[in-house]
Amino acid sequence: MFSSNNDLINKISTILFLLKIEEKTVERILEVYERRLDDNLKKFGETLDKEKAEGTKFQAVDNYKFAFSQMFVDYLGYRNPFLFLPLTLSQSRILVELIDQYKENAIDHIEKPELFHVVEKLANYKAKEFLSKKFIPTFQQFFNLDAPNIEHLSDRMQIDNAIDFSAWMNPTNQVGKHKDNVHAIETFCEEISEISNQCERFKKYLASMFVEAGDQSPDKILAPKRSQSKTDKEKKEIDPNFFLDRINKLNMPHILVDLLDKFIYYQKVTLVRSPFYISQPLNILNRNSRSFILFKIRITFEVFLL
Amino acid sequence: MEFLKLGEEIQHQNTLFEYLDDMFIVMKTAGVRSLSTLNWTIACAFLNYLTNNILNEDLYKITLDTFNRYLKKEFFNTSMICFSQNLNVYNTVVVIIFNNAEKVLTYINNLREALIEEFHQLYTEDRETLMILNCLEELEHNNARKFSMLLDEKFKILVEFLKNTVK
Numbered sequence: 001m002f003s004s005n006n007d008l009i010n011k012i013s014t015i016l017f018l019l020k021i022e023e024k025t026v027e028r029i030l031e032v033y034e035r036r037l038d039d040n041l042k043k044f045g046e047t048l049d050k051e052k053a054e055g056t057k058f059q060a061v062d063n064y065k066f067a068f069s070q071m072f073v074d075y076l077g078y079r080n081p082f083l084f085l086p087l088t089l090s091q092s093r094i095l096v097e098l099i100d101q102y103k104e105n106a107i108d109h110i111e112k113p114e115l116f117h118v119v120e121k122l123a124n125y126k127a128k129e130f131l132s133k134k135f136i137p138t139f140q141q142f143f144n145l146d147a148p149n150i151e152h153l154s155d156r157m158q159i160d161n162a163i164d165f166s167a168w169m170n171p172t173n174q175v176g177k178h179k180d181n182v183h184a185i186e187t188f189c190e191e192i193s194e195i196s197n198q199c200e201r202f203k204k205y206l207a208s209m210f211v212e213a214g215d216q217s218p219d220k221i222l223a224p225k226r227s228q229s230k231t232d233k234e235k236k237e238i239d240p241n242f243f244l245d246r247i248n249k250l251n252m253p254h255i256l257v258d259l260l261d262k263f264i265y266y267q268k269v270t271l272v273r274s275p276f277y278i279s280q281p282l283n284i285l286n287r288n289s290r291s292f293i294l295f296k297i298r299i300t301f302e303v304f305l306l
Numbered sequence: 307m308e309f310l311k312l313g314e315e316i317q318h319q320n321t322l323f324e325y326l327d328d329m330f331i332v333m334k335t336a337g338v339r340s341l342s343t344l345n346w347t348i349a350c351a352f353l354n355y356l357t358n359n360i361l362n363e364d365l366y367k368i369t370l371d372t373f374n375r376y377l378k379k380e381f382f383n384t385s386m387i388c389f390s391q392n393l394n395v396y397n398t399v400v401v402i403i404f405n406n407a408e409k410v411l412t413y414i415n416n417l418r419e420a421l422i423e424e425f426h427q428l429y430t431e432d433r434e435t436l437m438i439l440n441c442l443e444e445l446e447h448n449n450a451r452k453f454s455m456l457l458d459e460k461f462k463i464l465v466e467f468l469k470n471t472v473k
Contacts, residue, residue, distance in 0.1 A: 197342055
């Protein structure tokens with residue numbers, strides 16, 4: 001969307017003008033923000049190199065709690081050659097904390113809390129810059145090739161082979177004998193649900209980001225006539241609806257569709273037979289039910305006759 | 307019809323008290339999980355499966371079969387209402403199956419409310435997600451009426467049978 005950093009600064013400056021914030025202040029924030037970001041990413045990259053050399057393994061499951069942050073970290077990873085590899089949970093946390101820290105530093109630096117939102121927008125604009133150039137065109141590849149969570153689950157789709165369904169479904173088998181199978185399927189469904197949750201949240205985040213950017217676009221507010229003079233291709237590039245359509249029309253990665261299909265199947269299985277839940281509280285006899293009262297009256301009547 | 311097999315097992319193992327709670331707990335867990343996917347297609351597909359297959363067919367058949375098994379005219383005679391231990395057990399079983407049928411109505415309503423609460427926490431209402439709300443409304447509407455009619459019908463039969471116990 002933005003051809004260079006100058007374009008980015010110009011657009012941000014226009015927004016700040018509308019917000020009645022001095023332009024020089026913003027340039028200083030942007031400068032500090034980018035310099036610190038680069039420095040810290042470099043340090044982070046060196047740490048990653050060290051951990052890679054030590055053979056630290058990637059833990060897929062724990063990373064599920066980082067919905068957008070994880071994606072943002074991955075995005076940053078693309079820009080830094082040191083980060084072109086999966087991140088561990090601790091590495092992700094460090095990087096997410098660093099990103100938050102930049103915003104706080106910027107606020108301290110200029111002592112204007114209102115600019116927190118502006119700095120946040122800067123991060124979003126930078127993400128958008130990347131998205132327009134690289135992320136959206138390679139969305140499916142991103143999931144299929146570089147999302148370890150999906151790959152991890154893909155391997156576990158072979159869970160069919162690990163469970164003896166015929167034995168499990170046999171009602172003559174003892175309750176509790178197949179508890180491990182129930183745990184495995186419950187975990188599997190939980191993970192698929194979480195993966196789907198993250199993908200949907202991220203897509204919604206992208207959509208909202210473009211809508212927000214479209215609402216505040218300086219081109220849209222200040223220079224409609226200039227936009228009209230652009231070529232059709234250029235007009236398409238600055239139209240947020242174009243990106244929204246692209247996001248909405250993206251087919252879900254094939255592997256995720258398979259997982260969701262399995263999710264439905266396995267959830268049905270847990271509904272059919274789930275000895276894991278047998279230890280739940282018992283259904284207490286309702287002494288106010290009609291049948292109970294009827295029997296009570298009938299028996300009382302009998303006693304009275306006797 | 308796998309639930310029918312489970313129903314047979316329940317009767318043989320004297321777990322009449324337990325199966326209803328177990329089924330609804332599993333249904334709630336799975337329903338919440340399907341909502342958590344944030345994928346309205348998946349959520350609607352699964353909620354419709356709960357409504358049409360599990361509740362409307364399987365649980366209904368279990369309930370109906372249980373009534374047919376235990377609510378028989380030959381069991382109701384003048385010696386039924388007495389202080390004999392065996393007959394008291396039978397009386398209790400009849401009360402339990404009626405009690406369970408009544409509880410189904412309450413549980414369906416509770417299930418719907420729990421899933422709606424989860425829905426409001428996870429989704430913002432728009433055209434697509436309103437379809438999930440419709441599925442949740444159908445979950446109660448389609449099944450509560452059916453179970454209620456079954457209960458009324460069997461209750462009338464019970465009243466008729468009890469008349470046979472009058473000496």
